[in-house]
Amino acid sequence: MEIERPAMAGTLESSDCQVTVEPGDGRIDFTLESAVINQYGNQIRKVVFETLSHLGVDNIKISMVDKGALDCTIKARVEAAVSRSMDQFVNALWGGAFE
Amino acid sequence: MINAVGREIPEEILKITGKEPFKGNHYFDGYEYKKDGPSTRCVINSEGSKLVENIHEVLVKCGIQDGMTLGFHHHFRDGDYVVNMVMEEIHNMGIKDITICASSLGKAHDKLVEFIEDGTITNIQSSGVRGKIGRAISEGKLKGLAVMRSHGGRVRAIETGEVRIDIAFIGSPTCDDYGNCRGIGGKSDCGVLSYSMVDADYADKVVAITDCLVPFPNFPAHISMTKVDYVVVVDEIGNPDKIATGAAKPTTDMRKLMMADYCTQFVVNTPYFKDGFSYQTGVGGASIASTISLSKIMKERNIRMKFGVGGLTKPMCDLLENNQVDALLDTQDFDLNAVESVINPRHFRISAGEYADPFNKGAVVNKLDFVILAALEVDVNFNCNVVVGSDGIITGAQGGHPDTAAGAKCTIVIAPLLQGRIPAICTDVTTVTTPGESIDVVITDYGIAVNPRRQDLIDAMKNVDLPFKTIEELRDIAYSIVGEPERVQFDDKVVGIIEGRDGTVMDVVRKIKKFEFSGE
Incomplete structure (x- = not known):
């Protein structure tokens, strides 16, 4: 699945995260700023990569500003941002790519 | 060495500080010691005033020099002006290597970071630090070890002589020209002066700083003239809005x-x-x-x-x-x-x-x-x-x-x-x-x-x-x-100790390390 244009999902409220995606240069380029990076940085990265893998995305620049979001929130925000980058506004790609 | 709460206290820290690791709450029960005492300059003449023109003059009179330990209280909380006022003058005088022994430091003292960076302040002893000083210490900017001690622990450290305060500065909401201090009245009313009472008892020089000079006798005094060397009047010792706020609304959470x-x-x-x-x-x-x-x-x-x-x-x-x-x-x-x-x-x-x-x-x-x-x-x-x-x-x-x-x-x-x-x-x-x-x-x-x-x-x-x-x-x-x-991943360098109330080492605080993803 290809990222077509920059898109965003999420907020900077406590316990949420804001995800920005844009077309990549042939790989997954992930940057993270997080209030809980010391404790959960690796876990957040794992969830982001797993979610992208489910969506079939491997060419993306994705950056996240995290305010202590739980894994389920992170997953939802990544899915929403990727959906929006493909103009998929109504039936977002919850849970993975189109069959 | 592993202490009684299971924390590894590096031998080197015990050696530098001369402290024991924490051994349990009652380890010192019944311990006997001789209290330390301040040096005292007698006032027998009847000239009748301890007023000094300004902070600079009082520092000169107190013989300020490199390496001294200064005492401060935190009754003005986030509204305190006294610590910054004194430290700025000390910085302007080019004095270095100061130890600050405060009952606490907070956001009002963010300015001290500059003085930590340029070596004016090399040691901090406090109940804790909030705001930018905390970050500076955790980033390893303080030359010496920060010592975090409880309110009771601070009194202990001073009474035993572990800490000798050369000059104590007591921000006093009201004061007379002979040094009788009260925590009530004036513009910067904070109620009590409890944390500075030990400073008044044990510091070699005691300076009262007030923004409300009242006629003698300012009685009943919370801190007696018998312990105060000099009195300085300044425009403002604190911001009343931040010293005591209106009562917090009961929570609805x-x-x-x-x-x-x-x-x-x-x-x-x-x-x-x-x-x-x-x-x-x-x-x-x-x-x-x-x-x-x-x-x-x-x-x-x-x-x-x-x-x-x-x-x-x-x-x-x-x-x-x-x-x-x-x-x-x-x-x-x-x-x-x-x-x-x-x-x-x-x-x-x-x-x-x-x-x-x-x-x-x-x-x-x-x-x-x-x-x-x-x-x-x-x-x-x-x-x-x-x-x-x-x-x-x-x-x-x-x-x-x-x-x-x-x-x-x-x-x-x-x-x-x-x-x-x-x-x-x-x-x-x-x-x-x-x-x-x-x-x-x-x-x-x-x-x-x-x-x-x-x-x-x-x-x-x-x-x-x-x-x-x-x-x-x-x-x-x-x-x-x-x-x-x-x-949390820390650097090996110890930047501070958490002192038990009895003066033992409860834990150490290490320098923070920038986070890196594992396996990258």
């Missing part, structure tokens, strides 16, 4: 109210809740709410409190107003109601030594039945952390936490199970400030854990309808929601 209710139910079901009990609480929303709900039950059951201790706020002063308590013992005032209550004849000012010092002949904390506290983190051994944030940066203060926890018969810590994604109940706290042996009960929004050391309290709760859990169960609930946190 259902989660906090639920924890407050658990706390009150626990308190009233202990054997200590009877006519003549004693009580101290903090300023958190849940603590304040539990004081309010407790007062209702006291009225219903016709139970009076013998004395309340603080750190005082409106709900505690209301108990006095409503004749539900015999006396308030006051070390600090957090809101305007508490400041105004100081004139009540049953509202007594006490010194930090009377309050919490473990090295005198007995302090008030030893007579407490209940203390209600908060914590950033509590681990499965009931050890509490109130100084270092979960991100590894120094961000809080010990205050009277370890002192009251050690003294009270029933020490209750209220903490929401989760702060955002950070679990408050964890396997290991980032840094130990108060040992688990002092903590009897932990109350969270997901349940209550009683320390297994307190079988008597567990027995007392046999038929009480509260959601009791083990501390491990609480941790497991937290981890099941947010995931198990990884340990």
Whole structure:
């Protein structure tokens, strides 16, 4: 699945995260700023990569500003941002790519 | 060496500081020592005034030089101007290598970071530090070791001579030209001067700084002229809006109210809740709410409190107003109601030594039945952390936490199970400030854990309808929601120590390290 244009999902409220995606240069380029990076940085990265893998995305620049979001929130925000980058506004790609 | 709370204290730190590792709350019980004393310059002439023109002149008169230790108090809280005012002048004079020994430092003192960076300040001893100083210390910018000590521990350190204060600066809301200081009246009313009383007793030079000079005698003095060398009048010693705020509105947060209710139910079901009990609480929303709900039950059951201790706020002063308590013992005032209550004849000012010092002949904390506290983190051994944030940066203060926890018969810590994604109940706290042996009960929004050391309290709760859990169960609930946190990665360099109230080393604080993803 290809990222077509920059898109965003999420907020900077406590316990949420804001995800920005844009077309990549042939790989997954992930940057993270997080209030809980010391404790959960690796876990957040794992969830982001797993979610992208489910969506079939491997060419993306994705950056996240995290305010202590739980894994389920992170997953939802990544899915929403990727959906929006493909103009998929109504039936977002919850849970993975189109069959 | 591993100390009594299981923390590895590097031999090198014990060697540099000459300290012992923490060996348990009562290790020094019965210990005898000779108190240190200040050098005193006698005033026998009748010239009648100790007024000095300005801060610069008074520093010269006190013989300021490189390497000195200066004492400050924090009764002006986030509204303090005194520390910055003095340090700026010292910086302008080119003095280096100063040790600041303050009862606490906060956001009002962000400016000191410049002086830490240029070597004006090389050591900091404080209850804790908030704001930018905390970050600077955690980043390794302070040349010496930061020492975090409790309010009682500070008095101990000064009385034993472990710390010798060369010059103490006492911001005083009112003062006369002969140095009689009072915490009340004037523009920067803070109520009491409890934390600076030990400075007045033990510093070689004592300087009162005021913005409200009153005619002699400013009696009854909170700090006597017999201990004060000089008086300086300045325009402003603090920002009244930040010294004492209006009383906090009682919380409407259902989660906090639920924890407050658990706390009150626990308190009233202990054997200590009877006519003549004693009580101290903090300023958190849940603590304040539990004081309010407790007062209702006291009225219903016709139970009076013998004395309340603080750190005082409106709900505690209301108990006095409503004749539900015999006396308030006051070390600090957090809101305007508490400041105004100081004139009540049953509202007594006490010194930090009377309050919490473990090295005198007995302090008030030893007579407490209940203390209600908060914590950033509590681990499965009931050890509490109130100084270092979960991100590894120094961000809080010990205050009277370890002192009251050690003294009270029933020490209750209220903490929401989760702060955002950070679990408050964890396997290991980032840094130990108060040992688990002092903590009897932990109350969270997901349940209550009683320390297994307190079988008597567990027995007392046999038929009480509260959601009791083990501390491990609480941790497991937290981890099941947010995931198990990884340990914060620190540099090897030790930047500070958490001193036990008896002067032993409770824990060390290390320099923070930039996070890196594993396996990249």
